[in-house]
Amino acid sequence: MKKSNDQTTGIIIEFDSGVIPPPYSHVYRLSLDWSTSDLVAELDIHYTDREDLSEEEILDEGFTLNDDYTFKGTLDRVWKKVVSKHYEASKWSGKIITEGGITIAALENGKPQQAKAPAEQEGWQLLAQDVIQAIYETAKKEAPLTVNYRQVAGEEKSDCSITMNFSTREAVFLTKHMSRIINWEYAVQLMKLVFSPDYNYEIAKEDAPTKEGSYIECGDGYWHELGKGVVNIDSSFDAVGKIKDGFENLLEE
Secondary structure: OOOOOOOEEEEEEEEEOOOOOOOOOEEEEEEEEOOOOOEEEEEEEEEOOOOOOOHHHHHHOOOOOOOOEEEEEEEOOHHHHHHHHHHHHOOEOOOOOOOOEEEEEEEEOOEEOOOEOEOOHHHHHHHHHHHHHHHHHHOOOOOOEEEEEEEEEOOEEEEEEEEEEOOOOEEEEEEOOOEEEEOHHHHHHHHHHHOOOEEOOOOOEOOOOOOOEEEEEOOOOOEEEEOOOEEOOOOOOOHHHHHHHHHHHHHHO
């Protein structure tokens, strides 16, 4: 029986990374309240158990000495539809979270109800990360990701890019001649493919390539040739080929 969330005016997501060691271990509390015309988001992230680490150990892992973060503000209401739909479809494990994971408490008329553990932990963690990315972009903490693709065939160069705007949950496909919004899930799956192969930065180029081939630049200024500077990690899964197909299908539309 499908449950109704007519009384639900928001949710509170709490996450604990569990047994992951520092400096990666962290907890966060994410509140999303859509009881008014705005979608009000509150986020509090705290990195844990760093007391016994040196500054060098923290910095060497790509962190800063203060990665805790707080936010309160409004998000695009597109996220209300996405989150509430996911909440309606959720099933609950009935278990107590003891070694890390997510719990969710519904807000009814602004009041939090008893927290429950969703059975689909991974799905909720991914959704929460998407909302957190939307917060980062809304707060100008991070810029949207843009991935550039270039195909060189003889004298002809075909350039395009995808920009992932989590703040509005829109993926923008851009070529020299046009710009259009493409299917969000298609873009998300293509981005997962983009970051799944192995990238060899020793042969990457900062200048845009002109020799025949297919190339990708993942937002950091370095161009990589697919099949040479970008290679499959798993021989049974052709991520490189799927990346080419994904961009070329968009170019042909």
